[in-house]
Amino acid sequence: MFRQGDSRIEAKRKNTINPKRKQFANAQYQQQEYPFRLSIYQLPPTADITLEQFEQWAIDRLRILAELEACSFRRRTGPETSDHMEPLLKKYLPLNANPASGVVEDFLKAERQKDHYSHWILRLAFSKTPELRERFARVEKRLFELRFQKSYEEEKQAFVSSLDFDWETVSVEERAEFAEQLAAVVPRRSDLEDGFWFKVDWERVPELVQERKVFLRRGKAYVPAREQISMVVAEFTTRLEKALEQTARALPRMDEDDRLMPILDHISKSFAMPDAALADAETAVPGAPITHSTIDTLARQHFPMCMKHLHNTLRKDSHLKYSGRLQYTLFLKGIGLSLEECLVFWRQSFKNKTDDQFNKEYSYNVKHSYGEVGGDANRRGKGYSPYSCQKILTDAPPGPGQAHGCPYKHFAPDSLSSLLQANGVDDVTVLKGVREDVVQKRYHIACNRVFEWSHQAQLKKVKNDGSWTGTDLEVIVHPNTYFKRSYLLKNSVKDADDSDNMET
Amino acid sequence: MPHSTMMDEDQTMSNPLPSSPPFASSIAQQAPDTFDSSPRNEGNGNEQVELEKLFDDNNLASEDEFSYPTSSAITKEISNLTIPSSSPLPLPAYPAQIESGSRFSDPDIMLAFYRRLFPFRILYQWLNHGYKPSADMANRELALTLQGDVYLRYQSYAAPDLLRKDILRQNPARFEIGPVYNTNPRDRKSLHKTSSFKPVAKELCFDIDLTDYDDIRTCCKGASICLKCWQFATMAVKVVDACLREDFGFEHIMWVYSGRRGVHGWVCDKRAREMNDEKRRAIAGYLGVVLGSADKKINIRRPLHPHLQRSLKILAPYFQKDILRDQDPWQTTDQTDRLLKLLPDQALSQALKKKWDSAPGRSSTSKWKDIDSVASSGVSANLDEKALLAAKQDVLLQYTYPRLDIEVSKKLNHLLKSPFVVHPGTGRICVPIPISTRKDGKQDWSALDDFNPLTVPTVIEILNEIDAWDSRELANQAQVMDEQDSSQNAVHDSNGQRQDKVPDFAKTALKPFVEYFKSFVADLIKAESRSLKRDRDEDGNGEAEMRPESMDF
Numbered sequence A: 001m002f003r004q005g006d007s008r009i010e011a012k013r014k015n016t017i018n019p020k021r022k023q024f025a026n027a028q029y030q031q032q033e034y035p036f037r038l039s040i041y042q043l044p045p046t047a048d049i050t051l052e053q054f055e056q057w058a059i060d061r062l063r064i065l066a067e068l069e070a071c072s073f074r075r076r077t078g079p080e081t082s083d084h085m086e087p088l089l090k091k092y093l094p095l096n097a098n099p100a101s102g103v104v105e106d107f108l109k110a111e112r113q114k115d116h117y118s119h120w121i122l123r124l125a126f127s128k129t130p131e132l133r134e135r136f137a138r139v140e141k142r143l144f145e146l147r148f149q150k151s152y153e154e155e156k157q158a159f160v161s162s163l164d165f166d167w168e169t170v171s172v173e174e175r176a177e178f179a180e181q182l183a184a185v186v187p188r189r190s191d192l193e194d195g196f197w198f199k200v201d202w203e204r205v206p207e208l209v210q211e212r213k214v215f216l217r218r219g220k221a222y223v224p225a226r227e228q229i230s231m232v233v234a235e236f237t238t239r240l241e242k243a244l245e246q247t248a249r250a251l252p253r254m255d256e257d258d259r260l261m262p263i264l265d266h267i268s269k270s271f272a273m274p275d276a277a278l279a280d281a282e283t284a285v286p287g288a289p290i291t292h293s294t295i296d297t298l299a300r301q302h303f304p305m306c307m308k309h310l311h312n313t314l315r316k317d318s319h320l321k322y323s324g325r326l327q328y329t330l331f332l333k334g335i336g337l338s339l340e341e342c343l344v345f346w347r348q349s350f351k352n353k354t355d356d357q358f359n360k361e362y363s364y365n366v367k368h369s370y371g372e373v374g375g376d377a378n379r380r381g382k383g384y385s386p387y388s389c390q391k392i393l394t395d396a397p398p399g400p401g402q403a404h405g406c407p408y409k410h411f412a413p414d415s416l417s418s419l420l421q422a423n424g425v426d427d428v429t430v431l432k433g434v435r436e437d438v439v440q441k442r443y444h445i446a447c448n449r450v451f452e453w454s455h456q457a458q459l460k461k462v463k464n465d466g467s468w469t470g471t472d473l474e475v476i477v478h479p480n481t482y483f484k485r486s487y488l489l490k491n492s493v494k495d496a497d498d499s500d501n502m503e504t
Numbered sequence B: 001m002p003h004s005t006m007m008d009e010d011q012t013m014s015n016p017l018p019s020s021p022p023f024a025s026s027i028a029q030q031a032p033d034t035f036d037s038s039p040r041n042e043g044n045g046n047e048q049v050e051l052e053k054l055f056d057d058n059n060l061a062s063e064d065e066f067s068y069p070t071s072s073a074i075t076k077e078i079s080n081l082t083i084p085s086s087s088p089l090p091l092p093a094y095p096a097q098i099e100s101g102s103r104f105s106d107p108d109i110m111l112a113f114y115r116r117l118f119p120f121r122i123l124y125q126w127l128n129h130g131y132k133p134s135a136d137m138a139n140r141e142l143a144l145t146l147q148g149d150v151y152l153r154y155q156s157y158a159a160p161d162l163l164r165k166d167i168l169r170q171n172p173a174r175f176e177i178g179p180v181y182n183t184n185p186r187d188r189k190s191l192h193k194t195s196s197f198k199p200v201a202k203e204l205c206f207d208i209d210l211t212d213y214d215d216i217r218t219c220c221k222g223a224s225i226c227l228k229c230w231q232f233a234t235m236a237v238k239v240v241d242a243c244l245r246e247d248f249g250f251e252h253i254m255w256v257y258s259g260r261r262g263v264h265g266w267v268c269d270k271r272a273r274e275m276n277d278e279k280r281r282a283i284a285g286y287l288g289v290v291l292g293s294a295d296k297k298i299n300i301r302r303p304l305h306p307h308l309q310r311s312l313k314i315l316a317p318y319f320q321k322d323i324l325r326d327q328d329p330w331q332t333t334d335q336t337d338r339l340l341k342l343l344p345d346q347a348l349s350q351a352l353k354k355k356w357d358s359a360p361g362r363s364s365t366s367k368w369k370d371i372d373s374v375a376s377s378g379v380s381a382n383l384d385e386k387a388l389l390a391a392k393q394d395v396l397l398q399y400t401y402p403r404l405d406i407e408v409s410k411k412l413n414h415l416l417k418s419p420f421v422v423h424p425g426t427g428r429i430c431v432p433i434p435i436s437t438r439k440d441g442k443q444d445w446s447a448l449d450d451f452n453p454l455t456v457p458t459v460i461e462i463l464n465e466i467d468a469w470d471s472r473e474l475a476n477q478a479q480v481m482d483e484q485d486s487s488q489n490a491v492h493d494s495n496g497q498r499q500d501k502v503p504d505f506a507k508t509a510l511k512p513f514v515e516y517f518k519s520f521v522a523d524l525i526k527a528e529s530r531s532l533k534r535d536r537d538e539d540g541n542g543e544a545e546m547r548p549e550s551m552d553f
């Protein structure tokens, strides 16, 4: 799938999925036809894509999978998940049905190619360990299920009949023989009369068996046509699981391509905690009055727990150690605090230091973080980027006297509980949920849980009046997103409690 | 799982018996295969340590696994026994007489039981699914509960003799059977990653325990049972067994008395053993009915699923006889109120309440009939007959449908007590209930219908039976020996051990159970080799080679 020519890789063009681009029309290698929207990804990709596409497509799919996984962690219902995912899918992984004409236009092929390739790239990335394979298969199954459910009936039928599933159809004679039993399985008469039945080994439809939605006889399940989604999904999962094991065995040979392995490696790591590249997410809120004097209020109202903890520690000790200063400074830079304001902020916070000490020992770090000093690269890049949750979670944990890191990960359960309660999170269910999340190592889910709880009224409002859509409500994986979302929520909900207005 | 100390094979007592007090050594002298012929330390008392303490220190034990004197603790247990004063010394190969006061888990009793009665070879073949040692058994976990409640997990045995020897050496109070792993469980730590050590197969298991029926059984509570409430177990077995055979197509299902107040089911078909947790959950869900509580109705979809229709048919006669007549569950006002709450029509319920309040002592059977007769008398203007019928079905299920401890069935890596071990509380042997399949393919339930848990032999009874048999035999032999050469009456096995022609189990009440187990295992192995052959060779015909002679143990 990956062209060997170096020229192609060095051409760091920005790739967009543009249906008019020639590359899709004139693929030199075998271009697959993609007659159906849905796929069970049997065939590996054969055409070329650029390294950038390789990475971008993988990241886009990863976002979707991570989001889906988060939905199940949060125990969202099927319809809730579907509503939540719809805008995200449209944005990152659109997949449209064939038009009435039946002609598969180029833009449809392009969508399907991205879907196809990104699936295969992630297969490579996630086939390494049994845990990753299992997780990948689980979320891919959910994605497939979601899309299958959303398909038109004719589309489903055409797709299913295109697959070579060896499902036995129950004969008319047999249907007559077990008429009574079959009638007891389907709730409506119409289903019994015009639907046809499949007969498969019961192991292929465990979910239907569990719910007693099939008739069982000597190890065979009689499945009504309307339940075929379970069979398709089961088939999808079984094949994917097998394919992943095969991929795992083939993986060592991939080492030869040293351009791909680092990308795959990075992708598989970020599955544990999707990395929010802040490229497309401006975290600062234009026009917001963010100065050294408003930080106290902002911290109370809008900062995630990691930053609240840093802020409170700073206020308590009038000092923060290096790692904490760096994490906090970059965050403040991210919310839009200017360098000048930031220097004032730190100067006032370090009460016990003289001006001289401050200028000698601390101001340089702050300036460096903003890209004001340091080497060319640092200046050009405007200093470091604010830390994402992934970075905070994977960097060195805080030692004694240090306050950086992620409280959900780095605090003992009881200390975390006290910290949350000290910051006003006193709901028993939320605290219990956080405790479970933390046990499961889903630190970002715990953080999102607290966010949703503390903003529940506002979230309800913006969802109800439709002013916020799914893309605005993706799982938070960056402290600055936490801030921005909290801030915007507060300010877009007009009748929010005025008493703790940040302007005061 | 009953255990007080979790431990693992780091603390395995893999060294041979280092010291041996008089009792044990006398056993060893008479029965050379019992213990390894390792150096024995007569009467060594210095090494004796509390068993629990020994195992507390993980590091110590794991650092020096092979020389750690763990076995001395066991022998201490043995040496501490009070030997019946009537026994002449040196002792015979097993305690000749057991005083009525002996505890069931007394190590000497257990040791005698394992030595003379426990069907190790059949058990091995059962778990091995063949006569030739295979990974099915070599990678299978057994967990031993030693005297003193130490729980020893991840034991495994590559051959039947190893199993027997180790059980004799460790002399556990009981042991449990776990899954087959992808590698030998004793080697699990040497794998590159512990995460790659995983269970791959195990029988599908069921656990029916009468304490789960406490809210509806009126005859007994808690651990005690009688023949009346045993019927709950009987009907549960029939419902589950029918479902597993007719719906899932399983054939090799063994039901084992749990030794006190329950039954364990073992589904041994290859197809069942290879199920992952998802499939086990599916079966558990299919069989499970969320029964109502005192104030909550049972909730099942209508029309009734074929499995529930069949279950109703099986359960209806039990409901009449064992519930209405014998349990008589609606005597007090509280009990009748509970019944009335389950009915869908208030006017009907009120009329019934009035009727029953004025007739104290009316039997549950009559009350059940009253529901229909009062309903048809027209007390309720808008009686929904369909709803009433459904409610009556719900009541029937509420009082009869199997209450399974479903956790046991859901997980591949759940451990369950082995058949034929001794229940430490009752001393009864966990015998399989000899249910056979008739020629027409239907189950012959007579063994289950006649099964009386209160007369299941105890370990002491059967040990005494051997004694009785042997002394009878000795008397007979004395006569015979006058006439012919005595050497013909005994055979020697390859170890030179003297073996009676009649195996010990056959001298006891254990005989029908062991024979049933043997034939169950033979059937299983036959099916197994047939499917193996099918796998190997698509058009294979003819039986795979069978070695029934190796069935002896």
Ligand SMILES: [Zn+2]
Pocket: B217, B219, B220, B224, B225, B226, B227, B228, B229, B230
């Ligand atoms: Zn009873």
